[in-house]
Amino acid sequence: MAEPKTLKEQFWDPVAGFGVTFRTMFRKVVTEQYPFEKQPTAPRFHGRHQLNRWPDGLEKCIGCELCAWACPADAIYVEADSNTTDERFSPGERYGRVYQINYLRCILCGLCIEACPTRALTMTNEYELADTTRADLIYEKSDLLAPLLPGMEQPPHPMLLGKDDTDYYRGDFAAPPVGTEPMPTRGPSDHANAPEPEGTH
Amino acid sequence: MTTTPEKTGLVNVTIDGIQISVPKDTLVIRAAEQIGVQVPRFCDHPLLAPVGACRQCLVDIPDAGNGKPIPKPQASCTLPVAEGMVVQTQVTSPVADKAQQGIMEFLLINHPLDCPVCDKGGECPLQNQAMSNGRGETRFDGVKRTFPKPIALSPQVLLDRERCIVCQRCTRFTDEIAGDPFIALIERGAQQQIGVADDAPFLSYFSGNTIQICPVGALTSAEYRFRSRPFDLVSTPSVAEHDSCGAAIRVDHRRGKVMRRLAGNDAEVNEEWISDKDRFAFHYARQPDRLSHPMVREDGELRPASWSEAFAVAARGLRAAGSSAVLTGGRVTAEDAYAYSKFARVALGTNDIDFRARPHSAEEADFLTSFVPLSNEVEYADLETASVVVLAGLEPEDEAASIFLRLRKASKAKTRIVAVAPFTTRGLQKMNGRLIPTVPGEEADALRALADDGETALDAGGVILVGERLAQSHGALTAALELARTTGARLAWVPRRAGDRGAVETGCLPTLLPGGRPVADAGARVDAATAWGTGSLPDTAGRDGNAIIAALAKGQLGGLVIGGVDPRDTSDPAATLAAIDFAQFVVSLELRLTEVAARADVVFPVAPVTDKAGTFITWEGRPRPFEAVLANPASLPDLRILAGIAEELGSPLGFRTPHDVRAEMESMGPWDGARAPLGPVKEKKAGRTKARAFVLSSWKHLLDLGSMQDGDAHLAATARAAVARVNPAAYDALFGMLGEPATATLTGDRGSVTLPVEVGDLPDGVVWVPANSAGRGVLADLASPGSSVTIKGARR
Ligand code: SF4
Ligand code: SF4
Ligand code: SF4
Ligand code: FES
Numbered sequence: 001m002a003e004p005k006t007l008k009e010q011f012w013d014p015v016a017g018f019g020v021t022f023r024t025m026f027r028k029v030v031t032e033q034y035p036f037e038k039q040p041t042a043p044r045f046h047g048r049h050q051l052n053r054w055p056d057g058l059e060k061c062i063g064c065e066l067c068a069w070a071c072p073a074d075a076i077y078v079e080a081d082s083n084t085t086d087e088r089f090s091p092g093e094r095y096g097r098v099y100q101i102n103y104l105r106c107i108l109c110g111l112c113i114e115a116c117p118t119r120a121l122t123m124t125n126e127y128e129l130a131d132t133t134r135a136d137l138i139y140e141k142s143d144l145l146a147p148l149l150p151g152m153e154q155p156p157h158p159m160l161l162g163k164d165d166t167d168y169y170r171g172d173f174a175a176p177p178v179g180t181e182p183m184p185t186r187g188p189s190d191h192a193n194a195p196e197p198e199g200t201h
Numbered sequence: 202m203t204t205t206p207e208k209t210g211l212v213n214v215t216i217d218g219i220q221i222s223v224p225k226d227t228l229v230i231r232a233a234e235q236i237g238v239q240v241p242r243f244c245d246h247p248l249l250a251p252v253g254a255c256r257q258c259l260v261d262i263p264d265a266g267n268g269k270p271i272p273k274p275q276a277s278c279t280l281p282v283a284e285g286m287v288v289q290t291q292v293t294s295p296v297a298d299k300a301q302q303g304i305m306e307f308l309l310i311n312h313p314l315d316c317p318v319c320d321k322g323g324e325c326p327l328q329n330q331a332m333s334n335g336r337g338e339t340r341f342d343g344v345k346r347t348f349p350k351p352i353a354l355s356p357q358v359l360l361d362r363e364r365c366i367v368c369q370r371c372t373r374f375t376d377e378i379a380g381d382p383f384i385a386l387i388e389r390g391a392q393q394q395i396g397v398a399d400d401a402p403f404l405s406y407f408s409g410n411t412i413q414i415c416p417v418g419a420l421t422s423a424e425y426r427f428r429s430r431p432f433d434l435v436s437t438p439s440v441a442e443h444d445s446c447g448a449a450i451r452v453d454h455r456r457g458k459v460m461r462r463l464a465g466n467d468a469e470v471n472e473e474w475i476s477d478k479d480r481f482a483f484h485y486a487r488q489p490d491r492l493s494h495p496m497v498r499e500d501g502e503l504r505p506a507s508w509s510e511a512f513a514v515a516a517r518g519l520r521a522a523g524s525s526a527v528l529t530g531g532r533v534t535a536e537d538a539y540a541y542s543k544f545a546r547v548a549l550g551t552n553d554i555d556f557r558a559r560p561h562s563a564e565e566a567d568f569l570t571s572f573v574p575l576s577n578e579v580e581y582a583d584l585e586t587a588s589v590v591v592l593a594g595l596e597p598e599d600e601a602a603s604i605f606l607r608l609r610k611a612s613k614a615k616t617r618i619v620a621v622a623p624f625t626t627r628g629l630q631k632m633n634g635r636l637i638p639t640v641p642g643e644e645a646d647a648l649r650a651l652a653d654d655g656e657t658a659l660d661a662g663g664v665i666l667v668g669e670r671l672a673q674s675h676g677a678l679t680a681a682l683e684l685a686r687t688t689g690a691r692l693a694w695v696p697r698r699a700g701d702r703g704a705v706e707t708g709c710l711p712t713l714l715p716g717g718r719p720v721a722d723a724g725a726r727v728d729a730a731t732a733w734g735t736g737s738l739p740d741t742a743g744r745d746g747n748a749i750i751a752a753l754a755k756g757q758l759g760g761l762v763i764g765g766v767d768p769r770d771t772s773d774p775a776a777t778l779a780a781i782d783f784a785q786f787v788v789s790l791e792l793r794l795t796e797v798a799a800r801a802d803v804v805f806p807v808a809p810v811t812d813k814a815g816t817f818i819t820w821e822g823r824p825r826p827f828e829a830v831l832a833n834p835a836s837l838p839d840l841r842i843l844a845g846i847a848e849e850l851g852s853p854l855g856f857r858t859p860h861d862v863r864a865e866m867e868s869m870g871p872w873d874g875a876r877a878p879l880g881p882v883k884e885k886k887a888g889r890t891k892a893r894a895f896v897l898s899s900w901k902h903l904l905d906l907g908s909m910q911d912g913d914a915h916l917a918a919t920a921r922a923a924v925a926r927v928n929p930a931a932y933d934a935l936f937g938m939l940g941e942p943a944t945a946t947l948t949g950d951r952g953s954v955t956l957p958v959e960v961g962d963l964p965d966g967v968v969w970v971p972a973n974s975a976g977r978g979v980l981a982d983l984a985s986p987g988s989s990v991t992i993k994g995a996r997r
Contacts, residue, residue: 062317062318063427064317064318064322065429065430065432065433066317068430068433069323069430069432079428079429080427080428081427082426082427092318093318093350093351093427094318094427117317118317
């Protein structure tokens, strides 16, 4: 037989529980009204990927597949191809013809952007990655490419910033007009968008 | 391995404190491998002569065997062991390790490190060994030497010069193995590079091997450039399907698509080399006209049908057509060939079956029936030990590439090569061979004369290789057998297609049942019938390919089951197509919508070799089994389709998969009774050559317009040009003495073709043209086999 309950247990304890509720009624509400109100993420939040462009609109991705190689979730699929003089998508010889990220697999770990040798792949803070079909969650290159900013041209087109890929990679090109850097989103994970000189490779 | 000669007398050495005994003349780098120490290396290759070009393999020698140390680190790939030698590799010697790191640093100074865009990235010896035996950080901060990217050595092989570490594997391969030294080292110092003459591109049939052995990404193929990464690829070992050599290959595929093929390593067959055809010609299986579902003809049009409907329609049609025949073509696996053979006998009740989709003769059928099945007198290794190898009706470089490389290797030792051929080909030159100039059709005389030809000195140590083309020369196969008998030399038949030998072994001939059982032998027929559990088998020899075509055209045969036959390869392409048109009912088993399939009443798609297991039997008689590379359940092998039709016909074949067939073939076993005797050779029809006419000689180039090379423009661009060849006298008569490039129009009984003309050491009155390098091929466009043509010169 359990011991008979004390007075405190019988009357005070049940009411004391409501004390928390009562106190909270007078505090600031922490509930986020998502999706009606969106809150900014932490600046380095790992969100949806983005494939960046050079200031003339050419793609930075060279289709090297290092991102696919690094990916622990096998979420990335890349097929490379050769640029030709008539159809150029990136400076240099090679570009990514097919680029897919499967967001059903991606764990947003960011290992891919660490692997990318050209800073073509970075992450945005975009986190609304839900959809109703599986197929729609496989993002194609067209879904991932950064938007064209003023001064950019949709590839294919010839190299506009220099005579060959070396000029691009060494940063040997006239700085693009102010405000045309491909910086559609904020956050340090996006730091590579500015055409920083990368001539030390 | 060439660099590990099996000589008697072992030498004791100490490597990294471990004592081992190795044969005399073993290189230190190989001896180290035996104790499990991998000395880093680039230029060293077990099948190439040592050069010591890259210096990466430096080791320390504290005692050279004479008690004295060698003061400087030594290249272990050029240093043979000596008795009592003490070797310290990077494992135990800081000196060797530092030396190797220093060399690696030098190699990397001018290396672009553009691994992300380099095809070799991920499987690169330079990448790997820079990690294992190099310094982590570079100390070089100057400007690297660069070259404009890349230059095309040939339409297929591209060279990125800045990646080259000048190891010379490529130039050594072309010089030592292929004999096509189109590329060489040029310039000096940091500018040293691989170069090619502007007017002589790297058009070697074996150029792809240099890409495979290049230890960096300097050589790449236009075809595979940027296609995938090593970690994307699943590698499956397989066997090349383009010739009867059975070369081991490795098929690398990504998501159900073959991306590239590499040479496998089989010391007994192809060593580590394959031809460019074996390497690059695989796109044929994914051309847009590849069949994906069965079709039946309804109201004159082919329409898609289900498998079961197509089986039923095929069976109904064949039953209604009365007697039917089977043409298999030479591309079938042994299992499929067995199924065709059993299908003809058991389901159709006929011996009208032939695999020979090319000019053939009754004499050849006799030869194939009595001599070829179960024979394996000659193997690749025997070519190297033979005193002399006689080639008749065979141009190995074009028709059997692995044999060519073996013969070239043998000819560099002590084997003499003698060719009974119309002219000295580039291949024969490379084998340092002797030509016995022979007018086509007179091979029999030439072979007979060889029996007591002092210079050839053919004896029991010799080998005679006869090609399938000898069938077109009256009496030649018989003469070859006779020559082998009188001299004691060993004889082997070398067909051109991968499935030919397997088709002989499985009885796809009107006179032969599987396992070498002659149709004419009642005992053999009973043996086969018992194995198959049928009452009896047709007891008369059937019609051969030509007779089947003739009988179809005359209406004596109603039905035809036809596999991968290209009518353009047959003796009379027009007649073959006409016969297929005329036949009452045609069942076609095809990969693609070919001329034949388009004319058939029922079309079944068959699996290409990548989609099925099978076996090719090499010219030696060596079975080369392989498994399916890709899993494609919609793609059925020929044998499954034949089994389906046979079931509908009421005489099931009793198997459904290649493995069932393998088991059945094994339990049936070879025939141990008497072999069919050779029939008498019929008198030669007195053929009369018209005055001023040229006897036509012809064979197929390795790379030509064959449908199995479709889909790779880069490969096609490396094919040899279509030229006609005549001797200088005829050339002068045609074009005067000017000697300018000239074209001529050749006219035969089937049409005329116009080709550039070159001179060669041909006999008088002989012209040579490649069989399938222009138009629809010689048999369709120019002349019937063994006929003659007239030539009209025209200045360009
Ligand atoms: S974030 Fe991580 S899981 Fe997602 S694609 Fe990149 S590497 Fe793969
Ligand atoms: S995103 Fe970067 S790592 Fe991925 S393929 Fe493109 S260049 Fe290579
Ligand atoms: S191209 Fe390749 S194989 Fe040839 S020398 Fe250069 S590194 Fe060696
Ligand atoms: S491997 Fe020995 S010098 Fe190149």
